[in-house]
Amino acid sequence: MMRVLLFLPRWVRRIWRRSLFLRVIATTLVLSIIVVGVLGFSLLSRVTSGLLDAKERISVAESAAGQGEAQRLLDAADTGPSTPSPSRLVDSVVSILASRAGSPATFDVLLLSSQTSTDAPERGTNLVAVASVPEELRSAISLTKRQSWTYSEIRFLDGRSVPGLVVGAPLTIPGVGPYELYYLFPLTQEQQTLDLVRSAVVGAGFILVVLLAAVAGIVTRQVAIPVREAAQRARRLSAGHLDERMRVKREDDLSQLARSFNEMAESLENQIEQLEELSRVQQRFVSDVSHELRTPLTTIRMAADVLFGDRESFDPATARSAELLQTQLDRFESLLVDLLEISRFDAGVANLDVSVIDLSTLIDQTIDSVAPLAARLRIPVRFRSYERPCRVECDSRRIDRIIRNLLDNAIEHADPRGVRVELAGDHDSVAVTVRDLGVGLRPGESSLVFSRFWRADPARARTTGGTGLGLAIALEDARLHGGWLEAWGEPGKGACFRLTLPRAPGVEVRSSPLLMPEEVAPEPDVFVDRVRAAATAPDGGDHNA
Helix, strand or coil, rough: HHHHHHHCHHHHHHHHHHHHHHHHHHHHHHHHHHHHHHHHHHHHHHHHHHHHHHHHHHHHHHHHHHHHHHHHHHHHCCCCCCCHHHHHHHHHHHCCCCCCHCCCCCEEEEEEECCCCCCCCCCCCCCHHHHHCCHHHHHHHHCCCCEEEEEEEEEEEECEEEEEEEEEEEECCCCCEEEEEEEEECHHHHHHHHHCCCCCCCHHHHHHHHHHHHHHHHHHHHHHHHHHHHHHHHHHHCCCCCCCCCCCCCCCCHHHHHHHHHHHHHHHHHHHHHHHHHHHHHHHHHHHHHHHHHHHHHHHHHHHHHHHHHHHHHCCCHHHHHHHHHHHHHHHHHHHHHHHHHHHHHHHHCCCEEEEEEHHHHHHHHHHHHHHHHHHCCEEEEEEEECCCEEECCCHHHHHHHHHHHHHHHHHCCCCCCCEHHHHHCCCCEEEEECCCCCCCCHHHHHHHCCCCCCCCCCCCCCCCCCHHHHHHHHHHHHHCCCCCEEEEECCCCCEEEEEECCCCCCCCCCEEEEECCCCCCCCCCCCEEEEECCCCCCCCEEEC
């Protein structure tokens, strides 16, 4: 069945895979046709064998009786006072045997001479042709001198022919020589009987197949309709319609399925409502705390600025405390900003301020802004743009924040070989990769780096004092644009982040113009071009920081 499906059109295979009703009906039809065909063939074979066996017994017995009567008649004629001529003997024998056939005749008779070189008379009834007797049968009778028979086509001199059974036996005519007496029994009645049986079997088989298909359809429909209803309800449930329930009509297995589905849906609805309420409480808490902390933070900031400005007049310990206070207030303020941004994403109120920008220029500016950090850590940053200018409709503030987060993270974890930044685009999308050659990521960590407050090594000392929300916010910014943000890393080989954005809002991103290291692995100390064939040829240059 599966091999047959391979030769069908794709839309037929798709319907076959999706429709349980069609598969059950088709399978029932095929199996029913096979079963009915086997049974019909067996029945026809047995009927045919029975008819032919009966016909053969009757024909052989009739031929033997006729041959015996003809031989007695010929022997009696030879003992009389005068022997009739050969023609009269042959005519009388054929006439007597033909009278045994009845009306209409149930068989024909041929009396043929076994001698080919004489002018012995030969006779037959009802214009039956000598060609009706196969040469093989004549040879067998001549050799064995016994009665023999075979199935052959009975031909007539007027051109007619019918299937039949030919039974022959040797016969001796006194004064003439050896003869062969053939009885030709037409199988017309048997053929009509077989045709009637065959048409009855075919008709009954067709009706049986149709009835089986109808029964299978009815039974399958009783099962398929509840299953389809359950699938439809499940789709609506997954789409957010939590009040969907199945109707329970009976007490059978399908009703148990419906009740189980309803219990599952009710449980999911309750759990989702609890989670939504918990999420709303959490979002409200984060938002309220973030807003409420702004007022005391502003007051503390004002006091800290005064202390920081007068730190030179303090003793060294107090001056150092003022510097630490200023640093931690900066970090605390960044954390509040990130928490407020996360709360906007959670509440679904984040919006894009779209404008047309040159992404290569934006990346140049972002690299310049992180240059002091890179210089302090002695990490070179190299940027190659394969398209200048690279026009994109996006929210420049959010894209700048994504690139800045990726660069800060790469500089923090890079080794002296530095950070590689690449930009390329095709007709529908643009991509930016930020690659460092530092410690890298362990297996499974590439999907965790975007989790909130997640760190690959909690014991690792940080120099930038990040909030732990940068990559999570970057991922949400990328999704808000309809793009991707992906991560790759291997221990000792560094990490690579790829940002893919549509050229304009609403354009579906199908592929990225830049490859990731697992797709084409670059040499560790060489700035390798990893642009897809669809990307534009490089017309930009390098930016070194």
